[in-house]
Amino acid sequence: xxxxxxxxxxxxxxxxxxxxxxxxxxxxxxxxxxxxxxxxxxxxxxxxxxxxxxxxxxxxxxxxxxxxxxxxxxxxxxxxxxxxxxxxxxxxxxxxxxxxxxxxxxxxxxxxxxxxxxxxxxxxxxxxxxxxxxxxxxxxxxxxxxxxxxxxxxxxxxxxxxxxxxxxxxxxxxxxxxxxxxxxxxxxxxxxxxxxxxxxxxxxxxxxxxxxxxxxxxxxxxxxxxxxxx
Amino acid sequence: xxxxxxxxxxxxxxxxxxxxxxxxxxxxxxxxxxxxxxxxxxxxxxxxxxxxxxxxxxxxxxxxxxxxxxxxxxxxxxxxxxxxxxxxxxxxxxxxxxxxxxxxxxxxxxxxxxxxxxxxxxxxxxxxxxxxxxxxxxxxxxxxxxxxxxxxxxxxxxxxxxxxxxxxxxxxxxxxxxxxxxxxxxxxxxxxxxxxxxxxxxxx
Numbered sequence: 001x002x003x004x005x006x007x008x009x010x011x012x013x014x015x016x017x018x019x020x021x022x023x024x025x026x027x028x029x030x031x032x033x034x035x036x037x038x039x040x041x042x043x044x045x046x047x048x049x050x051x052x053x054x055x056x057x058x059x060x061x062x063x064x065x066x067x068x069x070x071x072x073x074x075x076x077x078x079x080x081x082x083x084x085x086x087x088x089x090x091x092x093x094x095x096x097x098x099x100x101x102x103x104x105x106x107x108x109x110x111x112x113x114x115x116x117x118x119x120x121x122x123x124x125x126x127x128x129x130x131x132x133x134x135x136x137x138x139x140x141x142x143x144x145x146x147x148x149x150x151x152x153x154x155x156x157x158x159x160x161x162x163x164x165x166x167x168x169x170x171x172x173x174x175x176x177x178x179x180x181x182x183x184x185x186x187x188x189x190x191x192x193x194x195x196x197x198x199x200x201x202x203x204x205x206x207x208x209x210x211x212x213x214x215x216x217x218x219x220x221x222x223x224x225x226x227x228x229x230x
Numbered sequence: 231x232x233x234x235x236x237x238x239x240x241x242x243x244x245x246x247x248x249x250x251x252x253x254x255x256x257x258x259x260x261x262x263x264x265x266x267x268x269x270x271x272x273x274x275x276x277x278x279x280x281x282x283x284x285x286x287x288x289x290x291x292x293x294x295x296x297x298x299x300x301x302x303x304x305x306x307x308x309x310x311x312x313x314x315x316x317x318x319x320x321x322x323x324x325x326x327x328x329x330x331x332x333x334x335x336x337x338x339x340x341x342x343x344x345x346x347x348x349x350x351x352x353x354x355x356x357x358x359x360x361x362x363x364x365x366x367x368x369x370x371x372x373x374x375x376x377x378x379x380x381x382x383x384x385x386x387x388x389x390x391x392x393x394x395x396x397x398x399x400x401x402x403x404x405x406x407x408x409x410x411x412x413x414x415x416x417x418x419x420x421x422x423x424x425x426x427x428x429x430x431x432x433x434x
Binding site: 003008011012015016018019020022083084085087088091092095098099102103105106115194195206207208209212213216228 | 242278279281283284285287289290291293294303304305306307308309310345347350392393394395405406407408410411414417
């Protein structure tokens with residue numbers, strides 16, 4: 001069967017071009033160097049979901065992984081994500097529990113939950129976290145809430161438990177959960193960046209499924225010059 | 231004693247399957263297991279849509295992983311359609327003659343690193359011969375309805391396990407999905423006491 005020009009383009013030329021372009025590293029390295037000269041930190045945007053156990057593993061690990069680098073971990077909670085009309089969405093939610101347990105075991109994180117959570121059950125946490133000030137307060141709240149949710153509890157989610165964490169990490173009473181503009185903004189940004197599911201880390205022009213590529217995210221930061229401080 | 235069976239669900243259209251294959255087939259050298267190859271029809275040929283964002287990310291991510299694993303990747307000829315199916319049929323014949331490892335590795339390299347068009351006889355024949363298979367026997371397998379039925383059965387077996395993607399390795403009813411979960415499978419095999427002693431592994 002002869003190969004048509006359209007076939008050559010879609011099967012051969014375009015995939016090859018995508019791979020080749022992904023190997024162009026000079027612009028991002030120059031950008032990182034310029035950023036450092038300007039006295040700015042590196043930045044990892046981590047799109048995550050509270051109902052996703054793999055997000056829990058990724059957030060907890062990455063907070064530790066970037067701690068000794070001049071890098072800000074910008075936690076961006078989302079609720080709506082995934083492939084539209086995905087027939088395997090329920091299977092994937094169940095598999096995420098097995099997979100997070102497996103990946104967590106590598107760093108001694110032990111999942112306490114056996115059953116998946118719905119996005120609705122934890123949407124209030126995303127709304128709160130999106131309203132927390134960016135930086136240590138938001139990071140502290142997200143880490144403790146994810147630990148409580150996935151490593152320290154089972155069964156229904158009680159907002160009261162998380163309000164206590166909010167008071168300790170952020171201060172004051174948690175905001176009303178109905179204002180979720182920040183979450184929607186994060187979801188739009190995530191789609192613009194390219195990722196379609198969580199946890200997804202955007203590291204200066206490249207994105208990674210974060211729980212799968214924790215070591216590689218560190219390698220990417222090393223490559224950009226944001227190495228671990230002694 | 232019969233070695234423990236590991237089912238290896240694989241698609242010729244999945245670059246992650248290509249990355250997994252050398253390590254999956256090498257497991258019997260270090261563990262008391264036998265790998266059973268089970269080729270499945272690609273998701274996109276089973277009516278499951280693959281969004282553009284996923285396709286683009288896969289290519290970029292596989293390149294990063296291939297570099298890390300020291301595997302060639304990038305000179306691609308997407309085999310979706312006839313190419314993927316023809317490879318699946320030949321792979322069944324390769325299983326029958328005990329050369330599935332050779333064929334799967336050669337086809338993966340051809341598709342993902344050498345831009346071989348496996349939908350064309352010229353391309354597929356070169357890969358078959360590289361894997362030590364007779365082209366005449368492979369051509370017969372391509373036309374054999376019984377061989378096609380085996381491909382359909384392996385595809386159905388993955389769906390019966392409640393899974394949707396590849397590569398998947400199955401060890402005693404536990405599924406390990408993804409080329410990056412082979413290390414977790416190895417940990418499970420060690421926990422199950424299936425790791426060979428260094429002398430036995432050397433002799434394999």
